Amino acid sequence: MIRVQNLSVNYGAVRALRDVSFEAPTGQITAVLGANGAGKTTLLRTISGLVSPKTGSIHFDERDLVGVATENIARMGIAHVPEGRGVIEELTVEENLRLGAMAAKVDLAEGLREQYERFAALGERRKKLCSTLSGGERQMLAMGRALIAKPRVLLLDEPSLGLAPQVTAQLMRSIHDLCESEHLTVILVEQNAKSALRIAHQAVVLHLGSAVASGDAASVAANDDLRRYYLGVVVE
């Protein structure tokens, strides 16, 4: 479980997060929703140690992650697929996957086989440079590269960005299936609230850096005011 308590982050004079608290239960998907500039990406970057909070704590297995170096957080089993996917274009598909496995104590050959089975398109393009991949393939690679390390927590930053609606639906299904099969704790940052709420167990709504609502996904999805004012979903 990831427990975020009273987290505040400043970028100079700008307050990116204000006193945010929530829990992401083990083996469940927690959606973090909100408009542009709500602080969603900052939240994930703070969990990963890329941004230092001004106040607050982030507990994972009773250990406070605040002050721990990013690479050590990754080695603890927290995989972060950043905004824009973070695929290294100058490397091949397989090199990207190998990098994912490097810091984890996993069998590389076995890991590669698993990811190529899970994402067949990656297997076909294993020797290709990533600059030649489509948006969907890049997302697959980013997921495969995170999963090859056999993480316990998956932080996903806008995975649906730039993908066609059909591909997004497929992606959301696979995130849901992965969470169940691997018993992964997922924190899913999305602007596409509708898609995310369909698969999430929990949801947190951020607005201008503050958590304006949190709870089980069904109740957030059913709250017309939240959907209208914060999530940009047209309420019939």
Next chain:
Amino acid sequence: MSAFLTSAFMHNIFGGLAQGVVYSLVALSLVIIWQSTHVLNFAQGAMAMFATYIGMTEIDRGIGYWWCVIISVAVGMILGGLTERVLIRPLYGKPEINPIVVMVGFLGVIEALAAAIWTSTTRNIAEPFSQIFFHANGNLVYLSPFIIFQIILAICIMLFVAALFRFTKLGLQLRASALAPEVSRLLGIRVSRMLTIGWMLSAGVGAIAAVIQASGSFGLFPTDMDGIFVAGFIAAAVGGLESPIGAVAGGLLIGLAEQFILSYWSPNVAPLGGIIILVVALMIRPQGLFTRQAGRRV
């Protein structure tokens, strides 16, 4: 055959290769630092010179040639690592021009320091292989065991660098750290360690270039590596900064061009060889002759 080997043409070929090897080694050291940090170290030549002077000081105390090589490379690596930690690390995240300016300044400091300690006179290391040219049917072939050693050494280091980046875990981590430091950290790679290792490896290979220069007939003096660095830099740019084979090919090409210009025109215009090759290469293939990518971010 022997007439051909002893011809003026082959004299220029062997002489060009011998000088080109030093350029190739400098270019290889630049390929390493570029591949692993995406910074170009303008004090590379001066740092290599300094490390070699320390090696040469030890030779004065009676150690053998190979110990001098080992000491020079070790000092080069330590100097590289320290430079990264002390001078370059505070500049990460700042404008890209900053490390360039700092290293140009550092170049001046090192050269002044070397001249102050060891004077500006040229120094030689007694080479481990004979520099006496071979003979064919009583005529000179401008090729010596030392030149053959130099060429084999450059090829071995090229293969080492290529294998490092292509096949090893360390090489992949070095490349990833340079290309995408933040993503690499998210994957658990210790990027700051990789950057230090990149500087160390690069400075180690650079030191080998300076040792070879000091072992050759022209010797080494404190500012000697400036011109060699420029030629090595051009060689790396011509070959493509990502390509060890390109670096060696570029270095040899520049060595040959300089030798032919020197022989058929004038020694004063010999450095033009590198410039001509650079201009032509940039016009034909701006990303470098041996780079597989379509574009390069500099």
